[in-house]
Amino acid sequence: MKRIAYSLFVALLLWATPTEARRPKPQADEEVRNVVVMIGDGMGLAQVAALMIENRYEPTSFDRAQYTAICKTYSANNRVTDSGASATAMGTGHKTDNSRIGVLPDDTLVENLVELAKRRNLATGIVVTSYLSDATPAGFTAHTNNRRNYRTIAEMLAAQRLDIAAGGGRTYFEEQEGRSLIAEMQAQGYTYTETPEAFLAVDRLPILGLFADKYMPAAAERGDYLPRATEHTLELLGREGKGFFAMIEGSQIDIGCHNNDPKTMLDEMRDFDAAVHKAFDYADAHPGTLVVVVADHETGGLTIVSNNKDFTASESGIEYRYSTSGHTGTPVVLYAYGTGAQHFSGVMENTEIFARIKKLLDLK
Ligand SMILES: [Zn+2]
Numbered sequence: 001m002k003r004i005a006y007s008l009f010v011a012l013l014l015w016a017t018p019t020e021a022r023r024p025k026p027q028a029d030e031e032v033r034n035v036v037v038m039i040g041d042g043m044g045l046a047q048v049a050a051l052m053i054e055n056r057y058e059p060t061s062f063d064r065a066q067y068t069a070i071c072k073t074y075s076a077n078n079r080v081t082d083s084g085a086s087a088t089a090m091g092t093g094h095k096t097d098n099s100r101i102g103v104l105p106d107d108t109l110v111e112n113l114v115e116l117a118k119r120r121n122l123a124t125g126i127v128v129t130s131y132l133s134d135a136t137p138a139g140f141t142a143h144t145n146n147r148r149n150y151r152t153i154a155e156m157l158a159a160q161r162l163d164i165a166a167g168g169g170r171t172y173f174e175e176q177e178g179r180s181l182i183a184e185m186q187a188q189g190y191t192y193t194e195t196p197e198a199f200l201a202v203d204r205l206p207i208l209g210l211f212a213d214k215y216m217p218a219a220a221e222r223g224d225y226l227p228r229a230t231e232h233t234l235e236l237l238g239r240e241g242k243g244f245f246a247m248i249e250g251s252q253i254d255i256g257c258h259n260n261d262p263k264t265m266l267d268e269m270r271d272f273d274a275a276v277h278k279a280f281d282y283a284d285a286h287p288g289t290l291v292v293v294v295a296d297h298e299t300g301g302l303t304i305v306s307n308n309k310d311f312t313a314s315e316s317g318i319e320y321r322y323s324t325s326g327h328t329g330t331p332v333v334l335y336a337y338g339t340g341a342q343h344f345s346g347v348m349e350n351t352e353i354f355a356r357i358k359k360l361l362d363l364k
Pocket of ligand 1: 042083254258299327
């Protein structure tokens, strides 16, 4: 009788627990075959909290995280990093000076995750909503001492022969001094697409998608490109059957925060949240997939303040308040999901993201 009562109690407990919390945590011995790094540019904890608040605390993708870690973002020469140095830290495992991409302060080249993954014959993909040659994707694909060398970065990205490269920044791939990177990539077998719709309809690798001269439109006009591109990219890369590495960026959260504009920030956060859901769903359906969601730094020094100073009273509203139009030195939160997620917890350097992925994918 006692046992029945206990079973009933457990059943009731399981029934009352949200599905997310019931999903089994990853096992220690499973092999990681696919890694997806998702970067919310400028996405600090307050930006995630703002999304949770606006979502009325209904579960967001971030609520699904199985493990979390705190990441220190400082660069080699600045306690407040830029996207170049932090992408280099995550992409190569080395801290460097702000604005540098894939090179140390003394100009030494350091290999990135795309290069290591290519050497192991993994499929590779980069999907962003800013320029494809902007600092964050560049940290995973290029080497230059100045992040503004957009053409040089585009040339290096083209030379990586990624299976999927999609985003804005068409200008930097078009003909300059008689050389068109688009034409060269087409000659290598790339299907070239100029709209998200065309990109989403292509079923064969490799694909180059350049959807805007510079930045893609803001989330409000962009529609559901990023979540759909995330789903499409993971399906196509996974279908190759050899394992893959993908980096997907919610690039424009940073813009909303630089402009101290909560509406743009929240639109971009909702868009990124939908993309993270897609990646987590892929990991659910494809064991062996690890998803690491993180930010390169926090932007805006966002705080969420209460309207009333009397904390014994019930709430009368909150306000999103920024303390800078630049980046901050506040550490960011990492959210890990899927196979191998248990390797991401505690307080870590952003360079450890590279080191742990390298180990899990057995990259040399
Ligand atoms: Zn920024």
